[in-house]
Amino acid sequence: KDRRLDFHLDKDAHLRVPVLLVGSGDSAELFIRDIARTDSNYRVVGIVSDTTARVGRNIHGVEIMGTIDQISAVVEKLANMGVKPQRLIVTLERFQSIKMKELFETADSLGMNIARLPSLSDFRNDLPHEMKVKPIDVEDLLGRPQTALDKARVKRLISGKRLLITGAGGSIGRELVRQVSSLEPDHITLVDSSEYNLFCVDMELANQHADLSRQALLGDVRDRIRIKSIFVDQRPDIVFHAAALKHVPLVEANILEGISTNIFGTINVADAARSCNVSTFIQISTDKAVNPTSVMGVSKRVAEQYCQALELEHSGKDDTNFITVRFGNVLGSTGSVVELFRKQLSDGGPLTVTHPDMTRYFMTTREAVELVLQAAALGIEEGGLNGRIFVLDMGEPVRIMDLARQMIRLADFIPDEDIKIVITGIRPGEKLFEEVLHGSEAPVQSNQEGILIASPRTVTLKEVESDLEELRGALTTENLTGVFDLLYKLVPEYKPNNTEAPQSEVV
Template identity: 40%
Template structure:
């Protein structure tokens, strides 16, 4: 949508509007003249006596003056109502009835002297109303034909002819800058078979999609159904397979209503396909322990850490301290919370969790009461090549944060772990398992609520399968999958952060809390459906499992209990504590790839 460049453009637009309103009045006046002449012609058996012409002229003058007076009184010519809208049509009928009444009253008193029958005004009324409506309809058709997107716009099918679908089609057809040109609607409701929305017809049902795509040459399918379930999305995915049509999903209705002309549609996300319903945690009922407290979050610039900052901020902590070594990530998080990224306040702290002295100074100075530890290295392949980095960050870095928290008398500490720590087979898994164990050890030493939280793959987080597949598809492929049978657990970033917050409320010192994430999902199925939704022909290449990588992930390790005392979807597992003074890098490196029974220091068993 263009914006006027100055006073001149504003004056031009205002002049055009005034000109159109006056031209509309002139057209309405012409409609009355034609209607009155036609009424006289019909009233006198289709014979027009020249002697009646003066009376016709006087009656037309009365009608035109009345139209102007009544129309002005009801703001018909002041641009108050949308042109061609229902409200304008209703007002037009009211004004026409009023004008007809005035002309009829005039004829009752002066009809004999004018030589015009007293019922002429009543006869003219339906014709005047019809002609005025027809003029407006033709004008609206002209405006809409000029406002439609150009031929370069993507030919788009809309799935769903309900309220959302109607709103989108109307908006597309009235925006010449729209990149989408609606060519048809699809709806499974038989009652909508012959429906048309702004001249766009309902062409059929979902099973007719292949034939409809071929007939319309559509390249985009837009799902315009609010809160569509995953089963229906999968059905659509199967229907478009091989049709080379891109599938998009509408944003929430509130975004469409408040997004101005810039709202857009998103591509289908994994959560739309896998059908896992987020666990209803009701975190707002148990997050009282952060309200009015000083809360510190490590890794605040990462995917989990930044969302955690946003959610914690909603619970009105006394102070939110965001710590990270990535200054760009910190700035992005600050912008998402405060709307500005000046990085000049005390809410952002630039530090590395490997620096024990710096952490102790920060903790003793800021005195946090609640700590969420999200900082970590998490890429499996890189850590397999550089295990010492996992030791320095995931183990010693966690120990540094724990010791600083102990010095500052932190009352609640939540360590964010991973499902790879259950029966670990990779450097990442082993390092996070040790982090869980030293967290449990410090909980024993302090008697405070120091807990860990373990969950699976987080949809949309950096390094997860979703952005990887999206980027590979965007670049034309191939999409890489480790193994055709590989499965993983999935959860959303907000859901993961809700679990983290809840862990600080219901966890007992030394426990690992684990969310029931439902059934695991086959990675190949996700890749195939994402490719189908993209409308592209993309190859899938199997790369094989990486060293130590599992075919199927686990959430609960061997020997860990699965008690659920407080929430039916959250397990509380007790793990053995590990005294960090008995750890050494060499021993950890030497033992991490041995069988599970001997893959940890003796003190960890």
């Protein structure tokens, strides 16, 4: 049953859903004024404030009854008055995700659902005709307090530079385009193998920054000649390499394609950057490269190794700086578990979880890209990383079963009653839990909050090139056993959980 229908029934019966507002600022005042002049579904029965100073006052006759940490007592008092609120509505514009999660849990324990008002800043200079309540997104719960971005440092990196972004139409690539386009680059080259994704990101950039010089180019990173031609023609100063095949089960089912894209695609882009005197090359990597159990993970670790080896060859100020940034899952990205759960919820369930104890690290797309840019600027200022890589601080891992239950409750349903959760079993290549760092990497805190510096095992360019040439030969002849033997050699910690993968005899 869709409980949202109850609101319409209440409205038809000339009743209003009693709500408790969280926050006593301008948004709360505007909302109360708005529902008084419109045919609203709501009536505000009380307010809780984020400060004690306003407790005891009222807004348009509605009492500020306590502070946010007194919600349970306020709800009990209102219940005794016969007007127990059915919903919490957050009116605060800046509300930390950790506090939002606590508020969500409080509301759940009191049998209430939770929603929020849009930010007044979303409306720029025009106030809305109607203050529409919107649901709390799972991103509101899983995000962390945002690290303050050093915009001046990042702008020094981007301003006046010619940029090239591979995988520009993907989740990370598109967010990179959004953020760097506001930092006054001289030119942006968008590269993607998907015509549709490239069209979408190009149109978005044209709409947001019509005067910014740009070029949208179709190109597959596996095509060495095409990539080199793009670099010669576009002459980028900075390259963000975000193109990759990232879905673990799909790459397990398409092993040669995954290796061709993630390893040799990276090599093609890195070599083109080096030969065209690109100043800085930033590689987007993944926590799945740590103690990999999947082809996707091991392919990204080999790509890391190649860029590390190139960085170790770095000998002068005119050489390319190679910077690798590693992080975990991005909320809401294409094919992510959050997107899957949303689709399953819209279909009425069930939600599918591969293992009850499965955990993952999560970060919002915006936060991930901000820290990538921060790490890139930091890497240039460091003046050479000597094979070290940047690792974004992902906070605490999230249990996927808890995420599923939270998303069900956010949709106003009851887990296991309205929407079932089905355990489907771990898929090929999947880990029960992810690791952002290898046990031997000895991370140290950088001088930028939210960014760690790790020191993974390195190999020389000569060593890795020899193994990669053998890997290329095995790939060309589709010699799967030879491919896996070389992956085991390149990444000894690779331990596939797919029983169909040939097992290594390399110790």
